[in-house]
Amino acid sequence: MTGQQAVGGYYDTFATFYTNQIGSYYQFDGTQIIPMTAKGYNADLKWETTTTYNVGFDFGFLNDRLTGNIDLYKRDTKDLLSYVQVAALSNLTNYLNTNIASMTNTGVELELNGVLVETRDMSWTAGFNVAWNHNEITKLNASSKNKEGVRTGGISGGTDNWVQKHDVGHPMSAFYVYQQVYDEAGKPIFGQYVDRNNDGVVNESDRYFYHKPTADFTFGFNTNFSYKNWTAALSAHASLGNYVYNNVASNSEMFKDLWVNNFVSNRVRSALDSNFDDAMYISDYYVENGSFLKLDNITVGYTFPKLFSLGADRHASLNVFGTVQNICTLTGYKGIDPEVFGGIDGTVYPRPRTFVVGAKLNF
Amino acid sequence: MKTIKYILSSLAIAAALTSCVKDLNVTPIDPNLNTADKALTSAADFEALLASIYTGYATSGYYGPNGDPSISGLDGGMSQYVRGLFHLCELSTDVYVCGWNDEGVPDVCKMQWDASTGLIYSIYSRMFFQIAHCNEFIREANATSVALPNKDEWIAEARALRALSYYHAIDNFGNVPFADETSLVGQTPRRITRAELYTWLENELKDIIDNSALADRATAQYGRINKSAVKMILAKLYLNAKVYTGTADWDKCALVLTDLMDDGYTLHTTPNGGVYSAYQDLFLADNDTCTDEIIFAIQQDGNDTQSYGVTNYLVFAFTGGSMDAADLGISSGWAGCRMTPEFYNKFTATDDRAIFWTAGQTTDVADFGEFTNGIGFQKYKNMNSDGTAGVNPGFVDTDFPMFRYADVLLMAAECSLHSTSITATDGLNYVNQIRARAGMAPVATIDEQAVLDERARELYLELWRRQDLIRAGQFTTNAYIWQWKGGVHDGQAVEDYKNLYPIPNSDLMVNPNLEQNEGY
Numbered sequence: 022m023t024g025q026q027a028v029g030g031y032y033d034t035f036a037t038f039y040t041n042q043i044g045s046y047y048q049f050d051g052t053q054i055i056p057m058t059a060k061g062y063n064a065d066l067k068w069e070t071t072t073t074y075n076v077g078f079d080f081g082f083l084n085d086r087l088t089g090n091i092d093l094y095k096r097d098t099k100d101l102l103s104y105v106q107v108a109a110l111s112n113l114t115n116y117l118n119t120n121i122a123s124m125t126n127t128g129v130e131l132e133l134n135g136v137l138v139e140t141r142d143m144s145w146t147a148g149f150n151v152a153w154n155h156n157e158i159t160k161l162n163a164s165s166k167n168k169e170g171v172r173t174g175g176i177s178g179g180t181d182n183w184v185q186k187h188d189v190g191h192p193m194s195a196f197y198v199y200q201q202v203y204d205e206a207g208k209p210i211f212g213q214y215v216d217r218n219n220d221g222v223v224n225e226s227d228r229y230f231y232h233k234p235t236a237d238f239t240f241g242f243n244t245n246f247s248y249k250n251w252t253a254a255l256s257a258h259a260s261l262g263n264y265v266y267n268n269v270a271s272n273s274e275m276f277k278d279l280w281v282n283n284f285v286s287n288r289v290r291s292a293l294d295s296n297f298d299d300a301m302y303i304s305d306y307y308v309e310n311g312s313f314l315k316l317d318n319i320t321v322g323y324t325f326p327k328l329f330s331l332g333a334d335r336h337a338s339l340n341v342f343g344t345v346q347n348i349c350t351l352t353g354y355k356g357i358d359p360e361v362f363g364g365i366d367g368t369v370y371p372r373p374r375t376f377v378v379g380a381k382l383n384f
Numbered sequence: 385m386k387t388i389k390y391i392l393s394s395l396a397i398a399a400a401l402t403s404c405v406k407d408l409n410v411t412p413i414d415p416n417l418n419t420a421d422k423a424l425t426s427a428a429d430f431e432a433l434l435a436s437i438y439t440g441y442a443t444s445g446y447y448g449p450n451g452d453p454s455i456s457g458l459d460g461g462m463s464q465y466v467r468g469l470f471h472l473c474e475l476s477t478d479v480y481v482c483g484w485n486d487e488g489v490p491d492v493c494k495m496q497w498d499a500s501t502g503l504i505y506s507i508y509s510r511m512f513f514q515i516a517h518c519n520e521f522i523r524e525a526n527a528t529s530v531a532l533p534n535k536d537e538w539i540a541e542a543r544a545l546r547a548l549s550y551y552h553a554i555d556n557f558g559n560v561p562f563a564d565e566t567s568l569v570g571q572t573p574r575r576i577t578r579a580e581l582y583t584w585l586e587n588e589l590k591d592i593i594d595n596s597a598l599a600d601r602a603t604a605q606y607g608r609i610n611k612s613a614v615k616m617i618l619a620k621l622y623l624n625a626k627v628y629t630g631t632a633d634w635d636k637c638a639l640v641l642t643d644l645m646d647d648g649y650t651l652h653t654t655p656n657g658g659v660y661s662a663y664q665d666l667f668l669a670d671n672d673t674c675t676d677e678i679i680f681a682i683q684q685d686g687n688d689t690q691s692y693g694v695t696n697y698l699v700f701a702f703t704g705g706s707m708d709a710a711d712l713g714i715s716s717g718w719a720g721c722r723m724t725p726e727f728y729n730k731f732t733a734t735d736d737r738a739i740f741w742t743a744g745q746t747t748d749v750a751d752f753g754e755f756t757n758g759i760g761f762q763k764y765k766n767m768n769s770d771g772t773a774g775v776n777p778g779f780v781d782t783d784f785p786m787f788r789y790a791d792v793l794l795m796a797a798e799c800s801l802h803s804t805s806i807t808a809t810d811g812l813n814y815v816n817q818i819r820a821r822a823g824m825a826p827v828a829t830i831d832e833q834a835v836l837d838e839r840a841r842e843l844y845l846e847l848w849r850r851q852d853l854i855r856a857g858q859f860t861t862n863a864y865i866w867q868w869k870g871g872v873h874d875g876q877a878v879e880d881y882k883n884l885y886p887i888p889n890s891d892l893m894v895n896p897n898l899e900q901n902e903g904y
Contacts, residue, residue: 045445161893
């Protein structure tokens, strides 16, 4: 069993009073008063605990040329800590760090490492891992009456817009959005969502759960090769089944804001695909498959073992190498980078591709 | 030797455990954050705690207009108390439409909300946030050993503010959570029905008026609630008694209003400066001088009391199109809100209260999202009565008049149609006083529709429209249709259960004592 303590504020469990700052002062008969506000607290706050059950095998074949391990696990998290809504009038705030839910993660991890070639001049090794994980909320601590889950996933654009929800039977932070209506040519139709409950109006009750930010499968691959004084290495990783809310697109595609206050605003190019007049923040159109394969790193190097003599049997050696990081990303995702923690992509800056050329002198 | 080892190791463990426990006994080092034993040590501290209840109505949190909002999970500006009331009480009516696509704004404007509409949750949680903080003040003031010379007065003041928010709750949500100062922080509140809350409020308000140390008009400081404001809340309760309980209470309403009319308030009829009319003075940056008419106001100050709600919303969100923001004393507008043609048609051009902007605006709201569709408002301004601008073009100085004397007269006129406690002659006279100030000819007779329309002209953008329409049976029904009512351009009736707002689903989920309002 393990706990999690790095959540929440420092003084969540007892009463405190906060001195208001400028802008939140008040006047009694023209005399400035600096108010002091009582803050909310949760005296019952507990640690989050996780119980892990796992079975693993380590194995090796062919004189350990091929080694690996497989790990099956089930992690039950109880009293999951989250900053959530509390009953109106029960406290001095409407949100508190609260033990909200129980959650289960089940998964399998497989790791393989192989020595493909091992001779005096040449060596070639490769490693591969794959992991499958299934995440599900099993219980919400609050009452189950008229259950509606816990909102999360606030986005940029408009105010009070959110696109994710925690609910029983669904993965944590699953997307909770409207279903976009498309025309016959497959283009999204502005202003139209599907009336999923057929009550004649499209409102919040028509939202539905649509995918989740975490991946079903993740993969990792690395290989090292050396021949005489040459070395080369490559690493890559991939993810399948992770979805991303493209907040950059949803917040800058509307043509209505192209011309604001006599200035032309920047719009993203994908605005031509959606052709939306105004923002459609909560549309599932913006929840995109974020599966990807990333080639992370390639390094090639050469070592001069005896560059010059340092005396009897001692030589200085020189290693020169070239590295490229963040080489390419293969993905269908339309934003800049599908690898987003939490599943909401608001990044407009691409990750840099780095070229490094180096030399190491060893004495 | 072995024994010594055991003793040493247990000592080591004991030491480790002790230090661990002490490490968790933290106290705040933030100079602005204190525990009760350090925070509440003088009468001034308690006055500061009381003042925080007022900032709960006036700002969004502890730090300026939006920083660190005291309500979480919601945008600080959008969830501001008075702005939230505007969503419930005016955005939903014929007074104005708002073209923004922010969550819940179109739903409320088109009367298509449901129990999941976040915009409704935001004002719901604001109301109970206020009530919780009033309870907290009463608890702390009752329990303290600090000498408080004004203790009885301050506790009465917190009770009056609590009643104000419960009044907003009974009007908009009906059957709501209830707790007073006897409940503890962390305790889930019980449910109170609309009828039970009516009785509780009637008793509480009468007790504050008759038996409490609350200041009256003569002694109260500007910006603080006084006994006249409490009488106003009681009058509003009685005015809408039929809606709240099924049984009208016109006589009681007339008696409270008659009492209130003796408190010395008058209509503000002489302009403060030469630039604006007397009526316009009530909504200017220096309207804190209009204490002849304003009974209770939520204050704003361009530098010290800022929000994206209250009057700041009423100036900025209503400014756009070809309006010159400088005429309103602000930097630039947010271009959101315009009136429906049905509302516009209630006015004649000579009415001094028609503080509208027509240049470049169409009367018809053909395109809901387009600012130039629909006549604009300029009722609230960040301009002083001498024509100078407020101190800060980014935040207004204009206070929000929550209760004012013109409303007392119009309520009394309405009572005169139903109760003998106010004569028909007086009732007619009250309406004509109001009309005279607006430069309008007197009328010879009044009926319910005439009073309703006069209220619309006099009191628009002052939070009364929804309950006035409900009282007249015109909020949801076919009796009165306006553009975009029910979500269509020409307007249509909506379900009658929308005369009450839903209890937000998200609160039903965390409070098992609550029940959803009928129809939702």
